[in-house]
Amino acid sequence: MEENLVFVQGNEACVEGALYAGMSFFAGYPITPSTEIAELLARRLPGRGGRFIQMEDEISSLCAIIGGSLTGNKVMTATSGPGFSLMQEALGFAVMAEIPCVIVNVQRGGPSTGNPTHVGQGDVNQARWGTHGDHAIITLTASTHQDVLEMTVHAFNMAETYRTPVILLFDEVIGHMREKLVIPEAGVLPVVDRLRTSVKRGVDYHPYLPREDGRLPMSDFGGDHRYNVTGLYHDMWGFPSSNPKVVESLLNHLVDKIETNVHEITRYKELYLEDAEVILISFGSAARSTLHTVENRRRRGDRLGYLELQSIWPFPVDLIREKCRKARRIVVVEMNKGQVTGLVKAAVENPERVFLANRIDGELISPTNIKNILRIIQGRGV
Amino acid sequence: MGTRDFIRERFFPHMWCPGCGHGTILNCLIRAIEELGLDKSNIVVVSGIGCSARISGYVDFHSLHTLHGRALAFATGVKFSQPELTIITPMGDGDALAIGGNHFIHAARRNIDITAIVMNNRIYGMTGGQYSPMSCTGDYATTAPFGNIDNPFDAVKLATAAGASFVARTTTYHAKEGISILKKAIRHRGFSVVEFLSQCPTQYGRRNQLVNAPVMLEYLKTHTVPIGSARAAEDPEILERGIFVEELRAEYCDAYEQVIQKEGG
Numbered sequence: 001m002e003e004n005l006v007f008v009q010g011n012e013a014c015v016e017g018a019l020y021a022g023m024s025f026f027a028g029y030p031i032t033p034s035t036e037i038a039e040l041l042a043r044r045l046p047g048r049g050g051r052f053i054q055m056e057d058e059i060s061s062l063c064a065i066i067g068g069s070l071t072g073n074k075v076m077t078a079t080s081g082p083g084f085s086l087m088q089e090a091l092g093f094a095v096m097a098e099i100p101c102v103i104v105n106v107q108r109g110g111p112s113t114g115n116p117t118h119v120g121q122g123d124v125n126q127a128r129w130g131t132h133g134d135h136a137i138i139t140l141t142a143s144t145h146q147d148v149l150e151m152t153v154h155a156f157n158m159a160e161t162y163r164t165p166v167i168l169l170f171d172e173v174i175g176h177m178r179e180k181l182v183i184p185e186a187g188v189l190p191v192v193d194r195l196r197t198s199v200k201r202g203v204d205y206h207p208y209l210p211r212e213d214g215r216l217p218m219s220d221f222g223g224d225h226r227y228n229v230t231g232l233y234h235d236m237w238g239f240p241s242s243n244p245k246v247v248e249s250l251l252n253h254l255v256d257k258i259e260t261n262v263h264e265i266t267r268y269k270e271l272y273l274e275d276a277e278v279i280l281i282s283f284g285s286a287a288r289s290t291l292h293t294v295e296n297r298r299r300r301g302d303r304l305g306y307l308e309l310q311s312i313w314p315f316p317v318d319l320i321r322e323k324c325r326k327a328r329r330i331v332v333v334e335m336n337k338g339q340v341t342g343l344v345k346a347a348v349e350n351p352e353r354v355f356l357a358n359r360i361d362g363e364l365i366s367p368t369n370i371k372n373i374l375r376i377i378q379g380r381g382v
Numbered sequence: 383m384g385t386r387d388f389i390r391e392r393f394f395p396h397m398w399c400p401g402c403g404h405g406t407i408l409n410c411l412i413r414a415i416e417e418l419g420l421d422k423s424n425i426v427v428v429s430g431i432g433c434s435a436r437i438s439g440y441v442d443f444h445s446l447h448t449l450h451g452r453a454l455a456f457a458t459g460v461k462f463s464q465p466e467l468t469i470i471t472p473m474g475d476g477d478a479l480a481i482g483g484n485h486f487i488h489a490a491r492r493n494i495d496i497t498a499i500v501m502n503n504r505i506y507g508m509t510g511g512q513y514s515p516m517s518c519t520g521d522y523a524t525t526a527p528f529g530n531i532d533n534p535f536d537a538v539k540l541a542t543a544a545g546a547s548f549v550a551r552t553t554t555y556h557a558k559e560g561i562s563i564l565k566k567a568i569r570h571r572g573f574s575v576v577e578f579l580s581q582c583p584t585q586y587g588r589r590n591q592l593v594n595a596p597v598m599l600e601y602l603k604t605h606t607v608p609i610g611s612a613r614a615a616e617d618p619e620i621l622e623r624g625i626f627v628e629e630l631r632a633e634y635c636d637a638y639e640q641v642i643q644k645e646g647g
Contacts, residue, residue, distance in 0.1 A: 025463050047645035051638060053462055056488040060455035063448065067428075067459025070446065071467070075459075093449055221426050221444045221460060222467045228439060230447035239393075239439060240447075 004183040010174040011036040011078075013145040013181050014104060015044070017152025018076050020184070021191055023102070024050040025068035025075045027061045029083060032116045033172040034106035037078035058083035062090035066099045070229065072194060072220035074156055078104035081114060081123060085130070091165055092131035093231045095254060097238075098208070098216060100159035100194070102152070104168040106175040107284075109362045118362030119172040121284055124339040127167045128313050134251060136258035138265055139167040139313035143287035145181040148174060150189060151267070151310060157192040158265055162257050163216050169312065171335070173285035173364050194218060199225070208250075209236040214257060259314055266319060267310035272298060276305025278374070279324055280357075281344060282333040283309040286365050290333045293370040312340065320347040331377060333357045335365055388412045388422060390442050397436060399507075401587075401595030403554035403580030407501055408437050410557055410578075411470070414564035425468045428457040430482060433508045433582075434474035434501040443470075451481030454489040457496050465635035468568065469495070475502040475516035479535055483515070490544035490573050494634035497567045497574045498546075500537055503582035511585030522589040537577040538626050547572035549627040553579040555602040556623065563625065572633050579606070579621075 008016075014037055018026075026045060028038040038054065045052045051068075055061040058079050065075035079087065084105045094101055107123050109115025127139040138158050142148040148170065155166040197217035199205040201224035210216050219225040228238040233247045241247070258265070271294065273279065282290035287308045294306040307323055309316070324330050324344075330353050332341040338356040345351035357373040359365035375381060389412065398404045415425065425443040429435035431450035438445040444467075448456045453471045461469045478486050478500045489496060505523060506512040513523035513530045516537065521530045541549045548570040552560045560578060567574035581587065581598035592598045607613050609624035 025459070027459060045647075046638070046642045047647045049642060049647035051462055051642075053458070053638075055455065055458070056484055059452065060458070060485055060488075063452045063455035064459030064462070067446070067456040067461075068463035069459075071460055071464035073463050075463075089449055090452065220464075221446075222424065222464050224423070226423060226442055226444050228445045228447065230439075231449060232447070 004185070006181050006183065007178055008145065008181050009036060009176055009178055010145050010148050010170060011106065011176070012040060013148040014078070014152050014168065014170065015040045016181065016183050017149035018102070018156070019044065019048070020149065020189065021074060021153045021156035022193070023074045023076050023156065024048070025065060025073040026050070026077065027053045027055050027064035027068070028077050028079065029055055029058045029061050031058070031080045031083045033108055033175045034078040034080045034104060036175070037104060058086040059090065062087040062094070062101070062103065065101050066090060066094055066097070069099045069101050070221045074100070074160070074194070076102040076104065078106065080106050080108050080116070081110040082112070084123060084126065088130040092133060092135065094165040095131065095135045095137070096231050097229050098163040099165065100163055101165045102155045102159055102168060103165060104170065107169060107171040115362040117172070119285060119335060119364055120362065121171055121286060121335040122337075122339070123169060124312060124336065127169055134255065136255045137167060137313050138162070138164060138258060138311070139169050140267065140311050141169045141283045142174065142310060143284055143308060145179050147310060149181060149183070153189050153191065154267060157190065160192045160194055161215065162261070163218070164258065169284070171284045196220070197225070201225070206236040207238050208234060210253070262314045262316060265311055265314060266316045268316065268319065269306070269308040269310065270323065271306040273305040273307065273323055275303050276327055277303040278329045278331060278378070279305040279307055279327040280331050280333055280370070281307045281309065281320070281340070283312060283340065286333045286335050289365050289367050289370055293367045293374070296367060297371070309340070315343050315347070317347040320344055321349065324348045328353065329377060330354045331357050331374065333365060333370055335359055383416060385412045385416055388415060388442055389440055393440055396440060398433060399584040401581065401583040402433070403503060403582070404433055404437065404501055406554040406557055407472070407499065407560070407578050407580060408440060410560040410564055411437075411472070411499070412441065413561045414568060417561070418565055418568060420468060424466070425470065426460050428453045428460060428469060428471045430473050430477040432474040432477050432506070434472050434477060437472045451477055452485065453477065454482060454485040454496065454498060458489060458494055461494055461496055462635055462638070465495070465639070470497045470499065470568065472499045472501055475500055475504060476506050476514040479537065479540070480515045487540070487544040490541055490546040490575065492634040493545055493547050493572045493631055495571050495573070497576070499564070500575065500577045501580050502537065502577055503580040503586055504534075505582050505586040507582045507585045511589065537575070541575035542627050545573070546575045547627065547629045547631045548574035548625070550575070550625045551577040551579070551621065551623050553602040553606055553623065554581060555599045559623065566625065566628070570628065572631055
């Protein structure tokens with residue numbers, strides 16, 4: 001165990017998680033605060049027989065890993081706000097063509113170039129709706145380095161299970177902060193491998209025909225089956241179709257495969273919810289200050305509860321409603337103008353109970369910030 | 383195998399307009415692959431968006447129909463992750479050199495072993511005849527109703543300057559030459575660019591005094607000459623055809639393979 005104990009940045013924990021999951025192809029473009037992920041993988045992938053390429057921009061980075069996924073690799077790219085904006089076009093392609101891939105967004109302050117070396121959590125809704133058209137998406141996050149590793153593995157597992165892009169929404173504090181990390185032995189965390197078709201060469205293969213369990217076995221480019229992949233609406237062979245029935249059923253499939261599996265995808269942490277009068281909901285680095293506040297105030301007799309979202313999309317509406325049923329107040333702690341707060345309001349009964357505790361100046365929200373906002377919300381003055 | 387073994391016959395007749403040159407390019411491509419005796423399960427065709435991009439649906443290879451301008455970015459991922467595959471990326475002139483211009487020069491700079499075919503009809507056909515970065519100054523287009531004031535790229539010079547190790551130009555009039563050039567381009571280990579001049583009678587010709595496909599083909603015949611011909615030097619409207627660059631230089635995947643070997647992977 002001891003030799004697996006390291007003291008690292010969150011970006012390094014992400015790299016460890018990706019390698020643990022079997023990622024073998026990375027394409028990226030340098031951008032603060034995600035760059036260490038690319039730097040580390042440039043060094044570590046070739047020694048494992050994997051491949052790293054620095055592309056000319058973030059557009060081509062995501063395009064390249066989609067190509068690498070089609071030849072049978074587990075693939076990843078990493079970026080931050082402006083680069084994530086450039087990836088939205090190819091993200092939609094990966095959704096439509098059902099290509100497993102993982103996109104890391106180490107969030108900084110936006111919009112635009114914004115606050116590159118400082119923390120932000122303003123990309124929650126971009127992760128959901130950044131690419132055009134109706135679709136579903138999986139987005140995961142983490143507040144500790146151990147969780148960064150585990151959520152990265154989970155991201156690859158979800159990408160392979162549902163044949164979909166998965167977004168890892170970290171932030172600058174998590175990415176750059178150093179803390180201890182235990183790298184698990186192989187076999188400790190479940191790893192979902194690429195599901196390949198058992199259809200033999202020469203037999204008609206349908207890359208877009210789901211099995212009874214909903215999964216779609218793949219065939220590597222260069223392998224036994226020559227099929228078509230397109231961003232157009234397509235039939236079960238992957239050939240373009242504008243047949244209204246084909247269009248409608250494909251869009252329903254793309255959304256349903258994720259929305260109906262929200263319980264399989266959702267990850268969260270909870271503490272002290274049983275007796276909580278006030279529930280604090282948070283995610284990412286803001287959750288660290290939130291947890292500290294909850295522990296601290298409970299020692300002084302305040303009945304606070306803690307709910308950390310480790311998956312944001314699909315949004316766990318039922319979970320939030322159930323966990324918050326009895327609370328007098330619900331406070332969402334996040335470093336944006338209330339992107340998750342709005343979702344929580346929409347999820348719970350009596351949404352007037354829901355408040356936002358935020359900080360948007362590029363600095364990590366502190367326990368003191370949260371404590372002060374709680375005093376105002378609870379009518380105890382400033 | 384006959385050429386019919388290389389197409390997905392159920393999708394024919396193709397969707398290109400009567401007189402379009404793209405069918406000729408498809409024909410040349412299939413004949414080149416047949417003559418090279420390549421295994422069609424080892425070929426990946428990656429296309430972008432536009433009239434040219436539809437070629438990927440018609441060929442019975444692994445086919446990837448991607449995003450406008452991004453064919454080479456996807457193709458780079460396919461090739462780099464599985465270097466033994468043969469990758470062909472047919473692109474339109476707007477696709478390759480406007481929206482995809484950055485990917486084009488960087489793929490050339492890396493000298494990654496991909497064959498890029500620029501199916502140059504000097505117009506955006508599918509969207510209805512807007513000027514492209516290959517439209518000539520003075521050309522008429524729906525977005526250049528008073529004549530185009532833009533300057534076109536010279537695709538051959540652009541590819542050469544960006545580092546492509548095989549650069550050629552041919553036309554749909556010179557189909558046999560096209561087959562021969564495509565064969566060499568596909569066989570070449572490195573980034574190959576073939577600018578294939580094509581005719582778009584529907585969107586380009588009828589606005590530019592080239593009233594039909596035969597007239598356009600005649601124009602390609604009379605306005606191109608083999609490399610080194612004196613006429614090209616005298617008249618700037620005359621373009622040279624043939625192989626401009628054919629050099630063996632370090633190929634990108636080979637270079638990375640050496641990194642893998644060195645690192646013990």
